[in-house]
Amino acid sequence: MSVIYTSPEDAEDAFYDAIDRGDLDALMSLWSDDDEIVCIHPTGQRLTGHRAIRESWSGIFANNTRFKVRFERRVCWKGVIIAAHSVVEHLYVGGESTPHGPMLSTNVFQRGANGWRLLSHHTSAAAEMSSDSRGDADEKQPRTLH
Amino acid sequence: MSVIYTSPEDAEDAFYDAIDRGDLDALMSLWSDDDEIVCIHPTGQRLTGHRAIRESWSGIFANNTRFKVRFERRVCWKGVIIAAHSVVEHLYVGGESTPHGPMLSTNVFQRGANGWRLLSHHTSAAAEMSSDSRGDADEKQPRTLH
Numbered sequence: 001m002s003v004i005y006t007s008p009e010d011a012e013d014a015f016y017d018a019i020d021r022g023d024l025d026a027l028m029s030l031w032s033d034d035d036e037i038v039c040i041h042p043t044g045q046r047l048t049g050h051r052a053i054r055e056s057w058s059g060i061f062a063n064n065t066r067f068k069v070r071f072e073r074r075v076c077w078k079g080v081i082i083a084a085h086s087v088v089e090h091l092y093v094g095g096e097s098t099p100h101g102p103m104l105s106t107n108v109f110q111r112g113a114n115g116w117r118l119l120s121h122h123t124s125a126a127a128e129m130s131s132d133s134r135g136d137a138d139e140k141q142p143r144t145l146h
Numbered sequence: 147m148s149v150i151y152t153s154p155e156d157a158e159d160a161f162y163d164a165i166d167r168g169d170l171d172a173l174m175s176l177w178s179d180d181d182e183i184v185c186i187h188p189t190g191q192r193l194t195g196h197r198a199i200r201e202s203w204s205g206i207f208a209n210n211t212r213f214k215v216r217f218e219r220r221v222c223w224k225g226v227i228i229a230a231h232s233v234v235e236h237l238y239v240g241g242e243s244t245p246h247g248p249m250l251s252t253n254v255f256q257r258g259a260n261g262w263r264l265l266s267h268h269t270s271a272a273a274e275m276s277s278d279s280r281g282d283a284d285e286k287q288p289r290t291l292h
Contacts (some may be wrong), residue, residue: 036221038232040250044273046234048221075194077230077256077265084254086266088182088192091153104186106252106268108230110223119223120232122252124270127190 003029004115008076008083011109021069022061028054032110032117040102040122054136065094071105083109083116089123103125149175154222154229157255157262168207174200176275178256178263186250186268211240217247229262235269248272251282257290 005011018026031037031050039053040046047053052101066089075086085107090099108120151157157176165174168180177183177196185199186192193199214237231253234247254266 018274034222036232037253038221039155040252040270043251044271046250046272051158073183075266077180077228077254079225079256082223082228082230084228084230084266086182086268104190104192104268105264106184106186106254108223108224108252108254119229120221120252122250122268122270124186124188124268126192127191 005030005117006115008078008107008109008116009073009123011118012071012073012085012087012107015107015118016069016071017122022066024054024061026059027057030118032112032119034110034119038120038122040120040124042123042125044128049074067093070099081111082119083111085109088126151176151263152261154224154253154255154262155219156229157264158217158219158231158233158253161253161264162215162217164193168212170200170207173203176264178258178265180256180265183264184266184268186266186270188269188271202238213237213239216245228265229257230245231255234272 005014012061015030018030027115029051032076038048039056045056047056070090070092072088073085074088083133087105087107089103089105090101091103092099103123104126105121105123107118109116110119149254151160161173161176162175174196182194183196183199184194185202191202191240193202216236216238218234219231220234233251233253235249236247237249238245249266249269250272251269253264255262256265
Protein backbone atom coordinates (compact mmCIF):
# COMPACT_ATOMS: atom_id res chain seq x y z
CA MET A 1 0.00 0.00 0.00
CA SER A 2 1.46 3.32 -1.00
CA VAL A 3 -0.79 5.68 0.93
CA ILE A 4 1.18 7.75 3.40
CA TYR A 5 -0.79 9.08 6.33
CA THR A 6 0.85 12.24 7.52
CA SER A 7 -0.92 12.33 10.87
CA PRO A 8 -2.36 9.82 13.34
CA GLU A 9 -5.72 11.46 12.74
CA ASP A 10 -5.55 10.67 9.01
CA ALA A 11 -4.72 7.04 9.75
CA GLU A 12 -7.51 6.84 12.31
CA ASP A 13 -10.05 8.38 9.92
CA ALA A 14 -9.06 5.80 7.31
CA PHE A 15 -9.31 2.98 9.86
CA TYR A 16 -12.88 3.81 10.84
CA ASP A 17 -13.78 4.45 7.21
CA ALA A 18 -12.55 0.95 6.35
CA ILE A 19 -14.75 -0.46 9.12
CA ASP A 20 -17.73 1.45 7.78
CA ARG A 21 -17.13 0.03 4.33
CA GLY A 22 -16.40 -3.48 5.58
CA ASP A 23 -13.15 -3.30 3.60
CA LEU A 24 -10.79 -5.85 5.17
CA ASP A 25 -7.78 -5.08 2.95
CA ALA A 26 -8.08 -1.37 3.60
CA LEU A 27 -8.50 -2.05 7.31
CA MET A 28 -5.38 -4.21 7.46
CA SER A 29 -3.34 -1.68 5.50
CA LEU A 30 -3.80 0.75 8.36
CA TRP A 31 -1.75 -1.34 10.75
CA SER A 32 1.97 -0.99 11.32
CA ASP A 33 4.30 -3.66 9.96
CA ASP A 34 5.31 -4.30 13.57
CA ASP A 35 4.89 -8.02 14.33
CA GLU A 36 3.47 -7.24 17.74
CA ILE A 37 0.43 -5.19 16.78
CA VAL A 38 -2.41 -5.70 19.25
CA CYS A 39 -6.19 -5.60 18.85
CA ILE A 40 -8.44 -6.01 21.88
CA HIS A 41 -12.16 -6.34 21.18
CA PRO A 42 -15.01 -5.46 23.56
CA THR A 43 -15.59 -9.20 23.93
CA GLY A 44 -12.22 -9.43 25.68
CA GLN A 45 -10.39 -11.14 22.86
CA ARG A 46 -6.78 -10.06 22.64
CA LEU A 47 -5.25 -10.63 19.24
CA THR A 48 -1.64 -10.05 18.24
CA GLY A 49 -0.10 -10.06 14.80
CA HIS A 50 -1.48 -9.42 11.34
CA ARG A 51 -2.87 -12.89 10.76
CA ALA A 52 -4.92 -13.11 13.94
CA ILE A 53 -6.20 -9.57 13.60
CA ARG A 54 -7.18 -10.12 9.95
CA GLU A 55 -9.05 -13.32 10.82
CA SER A 56 -10.83 -11.58 13.64
CA TRP A 57 -12.05 -8.68 11.51
CA SER A 58 -12.92 -11.01 8.68
CA GLY A 59 -15.22 -12.82 11.11
CA ILE A 60 -16.71 -9.56 12.34
CA PHE A 61 -17.50 -8.40 8.81
CA ALA A 62 -18.93 -11.82 7.91
CA ASN A 63 -21.11 -12.12 11.01
CA ASN A 64 -22.64 -8.69 11.23
CA THR A 65 -24.97 -6.56 9.29
CA ARG A 66 -22.97 -3.65 7.99
CA PHE A 67 -22.33 -1.15 10.74
CA LYS A 68 -20.92 2.32 10.93
CA VAL A 69 -18.86 3.85 13.69
CA ARG A 70 -19.22 7.48 14.59
CA PHE A 71 -16.24 8.37 16.74
CA GLU A 72 -15.15 11.32 18.80
CA ARG A 73 -11.50 11.94 19.58
CA ARG A 74 -11.50 13.02 23.18
CA VAL A 75 -7.76 13.27 23.75
CA CYS A 76 -4.78 13.03 21.41
CA TRP A 77 -1.21 12.69 22.60
CA LYS A 78 1.40 12.98 19.89
CA GLY A 79 5.11 12.30 20.10
CA VAL A 80 7.75 12.13 17.40
CA ILE A 81 7.14 8.51 16.46
CA ILE A 82 4.40 7.32 18.85
CA ALA A 83 0.94 8.80 19.31
CA ALA A 84 -2.12 7.72 21.28
CA HIS A 85 -5.76 8.73 21.09
CA SER A 86 -8.59 8.23 23.54
CA VAL A 87 -11.74 7.81 21.49
CA VAL A 88 -15.44 7.33 22.20
CA GLU A 89 -17.28 5.28 19.57
CA HIS A 90 -20.97 4.99 18.74
CA LEU A 91 -22.03 2.06 16.56
CA TYR A 92 -24.89 2.24 14.11
CA VAL A 93 -25.96 -1.23 13.04
CA GLY A 94 -27.69 -1.64 9.69
CA GLY A 95 -30.12 1.19 9.19
CA GLU A 96 -30.76 1.83 12.87
CA SER A 97 -30.85 5.43 13.91
CA THR A 98 -30.09 4.75 17.58
CA PRO A 99 -26.46 3.97 18.26
CA HIS A 100 -25.13 1.03 20.22
CA GLY A 101 -22.44 1.72 22.70
CA PRO A 102 -20.74 3.85 23.52
CA MET A 103 -17.49 2.02 23.19
CA LEU A 104 -14.20 3.33 24.53
CA SER A 105 -11.04 2.93 22.49
CA THR A 106 -7.39 3.64 23.05
CA ASN A 107 -5.62 3.75 19.70
CA VAL A 108 -1.82 3.77 19.55
CA PHE A 109 0.02 4.80 16.38
CA GLN A 110 3.59 4.64 15.12
CA ARG A 111 5.22 6.83 12.50
CA GLY A 112 7.31 4.85 10.04
CA ALA A 113 8.42 4.97 6.43
CA ASN A 114 4.77 4.87 5.32
CA GLY A 115 3.61 7.54 7.69
CA TRP A 116 1.40 6.86 10.70
CA ARG A 117 -0.03 3.39 11.25
CA LEU A 118 -1.88 1.59 14.05
CA LEU A 119 0.06 -0.36 16.65
CA SER A 120 -2.80 -1.06 19.01
CA HIS A 121 -6.59 -0.76 19.04
CA HIS A 122 -8.06 -1.51 22.47
CA THR A 123 -11.86 -1.25 22.73
CA SER A 124 -14.20 -1.95 25.61
CA ALA A 125 -17.80 -1.14 26.37
CA ALA A 126 -18.53 2.06 28.27
CA ALA A 127 -20.66 2.03 31.36
CA GLU A 128 -23.86 3.92 30.82
CA MET A 129 -23.76 7.54 31.90
CA SER A 130 -20.05 7.48 32.58
CA SER A 131 -18.43 7.95 29.22
CA ASP A 132 -16.95 11.26 30.25
CA SER A 133 -17.03 11.47 33.99
CA ARG A 134 -15.03 14.39 35.28
CA GLY A 135 -15.21 13.91 39.00
CA ASP A 136 -17.97 16.36 39.72
CA ALA A 137 -20.49 13.69 38.81
CA ASP A 138 -22.28 12.35 41.83
CA GLU A 139 -23.24 9.01 40.37
CA LYS A 140 -22.69 6.05 42.60
CA GLN A 141 -19.65 4.04 41.76
CA PRO A 142 -20.31 0.39 41.15
CA ARG A 143 -18.16 -1.84 43.24
CA THR A 144 -15.02 -1.80 41.17
CA LEU A 145 -12.30 -4.36 41.46
CA HIS A 146 -9.61 -2.34 39.75
CA MET B 147 6.89 14.36 44.17
CA SER B 148 10.55 14.39 43.35
CA VAL B 149 10.98 10.85 42.09
CA ILE B 150 12.10 10.81 38.46
CA TYR B 151 11.25 7.66 36.57
CA THR B 152 13.80 7.21 33.84
CA SER B 153 11.77 4.66 31.87
CA PRO B 154 8.10 3.87 31.28
CA GLU B 155 8.79 0.49 32.89
CA ASP B 156 9.94 2.14 36.12
CA ALA B 157 6.80 4.28 36.21
CA GLU B 158 4.63 1.25 35.48
CA ASP B 159 6.31 -0.82 38.20
CA ALA B 160 5.68 1.99 40.67
CA PHE B 161 2.06 2.29 39.54
CA TYR B 162 1.26 -1.36 40.18
CA ASP B 163 3.26 -1.29 43.40
CA ALA B 164 1.10 1.62 44.60
CA ILE B 165 -2.01 -0.43 43.78
CA ASP B 166 -0.64 -3.38 45.72
CA ARG B 167 -0.03 -1.16 48.73
CA GLY B 168 -3.34 0.68 48.41
CA ASP B 169 -1.33 3.92 48.46
CA LEU B 170 -3.50 6.56 46.83
CA ASP B 171 -0.95 9.39 47.01
CA ALA B 172 1.75 7.25 45.47
CA LEU B 173 -0.69 6.07 42.80
CA MET B 174 -1.68 9.61 41.86
CA SER B 175 1.95 10.76 41.74
CA LEU B 176 2.51 8.37 38.86
CA TRP B 177 0.21 10.32 36.54
CA SER B 178 1.30 13.08 34.21
CA ASP B 179 0.39 16.67 35.05
CA ASP B 180 -1.56 16.70 31.78
CA ASP B 181 -5.14 17.82 32.49
CA GLU B 182 -6.51 15.24 30.11
CA ILE B 183 -5.22 12.05 31.70
CA VAL B 184 -7.63 9.16 31.18
CA CYS B 185 -8.43 6.08 33.27
CA ILE B 186 -10.86 3.47 31.96
CA HIS B 187 -11.89 0.76 34.40
CA PRO B 188 -13.10 -2.77 33.52
CA THR B 189 -16.54 -1.64 34.63
CA GLY B 190 -16.60 0.73 31.65
CA GLN B 191 -16.16 3.91 33.63
CA ARG B 192 -14.10 6.49 31.76
CA LEU B 193 -12.53 9.07 34.02
CA THR B 194 -10.56 12.11 32.97
CA GLY B 195 -8.48 14.46 35.08
CA HIS B 196 -6.73 14.08 38.40
CA ARG B 197 -9.74 14.70 40.59
CA ALA B 198 -12.01 12.12 39.00
CA ILE B 199 -9.26 9.53 38.82
CA ARG B 200 -8.27 10.08 42.45
CA GLU B 201 -11.88 9.74 43.62
CA SER B 202 -12.28 6.60 41.60
CA TRP B 203 -9.22 4.88 43.04
CA SER B 204 -10.07 6.10 46.51
CA GLY B 205 -13.38 4.27 46.12
CA ILE B 206 -11.68 1.16 44.83
CA PHE B 207 -9.26 1.05 47.76
CA ALA B 208 -12.11 1.72 50.22
CA ASN B 209 -14.44 -0.90 48.78
CA ASN B 210 -12.12 -3.81 48.26
CA THR B 211 -10.13 -6.15 50.32
CA ARG B 212 -6.52 -5.45 49.58
CA PHE B 213 -5.53 -6.91 46.25
CA LYS B 214 -2.33 -7.40 44.36
CA VAL B 215 -1.76 -7.22 40.65
CA ARG B 216 0.73 -9.49 38.95
CA PHE B 217 1.31 -8.07 35.50
CA GLU B 218 3.09 -9.16 32.37
CA ARG B 219 4.29 -6.65 29.80
CA ARG B 220 3.47 -8.24 26.50
CA VAL B 221 4.50 -5.43 24.17
CA CYS B 222 6.27 -2.11 24.77
CA TRP B 223 6.44 0.67 22.20
CA LYS B 224 8.72 3.53 23.14
CA GLY B 225 9.12 6.87 21.42
CA VAL B 226 11.02 9.97 22.44
CA ILE B 227 8.25 11.43 24.62
CA ILE B 228 5.36 8.97 24.31
CA ALA B 229 5.37 5.24 25.11
CA ALA B 230 2.66 2.60 25.26
CA HIS B 231 2.56 -0.85 26.84
CA SER B 232 0.16 -3.73 26.30
CA VAL B 233 -0.11 -5.54 29.61
CA VAL B 234 -1.92 -8.60 30.93
CA GLU B 235 -2.90 -8.39 34.59
CA HIS B 236 -3.81 -11.07 37.13
CA LEU B 237 -5.52 -9.92 40.31
CA TYR B 238 -5.04 -11.64 43.64
CA VAL B 239 -7.72 -10.61 46.11
CA GLY B 240 -6.96 -10.81 49.80
CA GLY B 241 -5.08 -13.99 50.52
CA GLU B 242 -6.48 -15.97 47.60
CA SER B 243 -3.99 -18.03 45.65
CA THR B 244 -6.09 -18.19 42.48
CA PRO B 245 -6.02 -15.02 40.43
CA HIS B 246 -9.01 -13.15 39.09
CA GLY B 247 -8.83 -11.98 35.56
CA PRO B 248 -6.96 -11.82 33.41
CA MET B 249 -7.40 -8.16 32.70
CA LEU B 250 -6.00 -6.44 29.64
CA SER B 251 -4.46 -3.00 29.95
CA THR B 252 -3.09 -0.47 27.54
CA ASN B 253 -0.91 1.98 29.44
CA VAL B 254 0.28 5.19 27.76
CA PHE B 255 3.17 7.21 29.19
CA GLN B 256 4.67 10.64 28.59
CA ARG B 257 8.19 11.81 29.32
CA GLY B 258 8.30 15.23 30.96
CA ALA B 259 10.43 17.19 33.37
CA ASN B 260 9.82 14.54 36.04
CA GLY B 261 10.59 11.61 33.82
CA TRP B 262 7.96 9.16 32.59
CA ARG B 263 4.40 9.39 33.88
CA LEU B 264 1.06 7.84 32.99
CA LEU B 265 -1.25 9.55 30.52
CA SER B 266 -3.77 6.76 30.14
CA HIS B 267 -4.62 3.46 31.82
CA HIS B 268 -7.29 1.52 29.92
CA THR B 269 -8.28 -1.83 31.42
CA SER B 270 -10.90 -4.35 30.36
CA ALA B 271 -11.62 -7.96 31.19
CA ALA B 272 -10.07 -10.62 28.98
CA ALA B 273 -12.17 -13.32 27.44
CA GLU B 274 -11.26 -16.70 28.80
CA MET B 275 -8.70 -18.60 26.75
CA SER B 276 -7.96 -15.70 24.48
CA SER B 277 -5.54 -13.53 26.34
CA ASP B 278 -2.84 -14.15 23.77
CA SER B 279 -4.48 -15.48 20.63
CA ARG B 280 -2.08 -15.50 17.72
CA GLY B 281 -4.28 -16.59 14.90
CA ASP B 282 -3.33 -20.23 14.85
CA ALA B 283 -5.80 -20.86 17.63
CA ASP B 284 -8.81 -22.73 16.42
CA GLU B 285 -11.20 -21.59 19.09
CA LYS B 286 -14.56 -20.44 17.92
CA GLN B 287 -15.01 -16.73 17.77
CA PRO B 288 -17.97 -15.39 19.66
CA ARG B 289 -20.21 -13.19 17.62
CA THR B 290 -18.36 -9.93 17.84
CA LEU B 291 -19.86 -6.59 17.07
CA HIS B 292 -16.61 -4.72 16.66
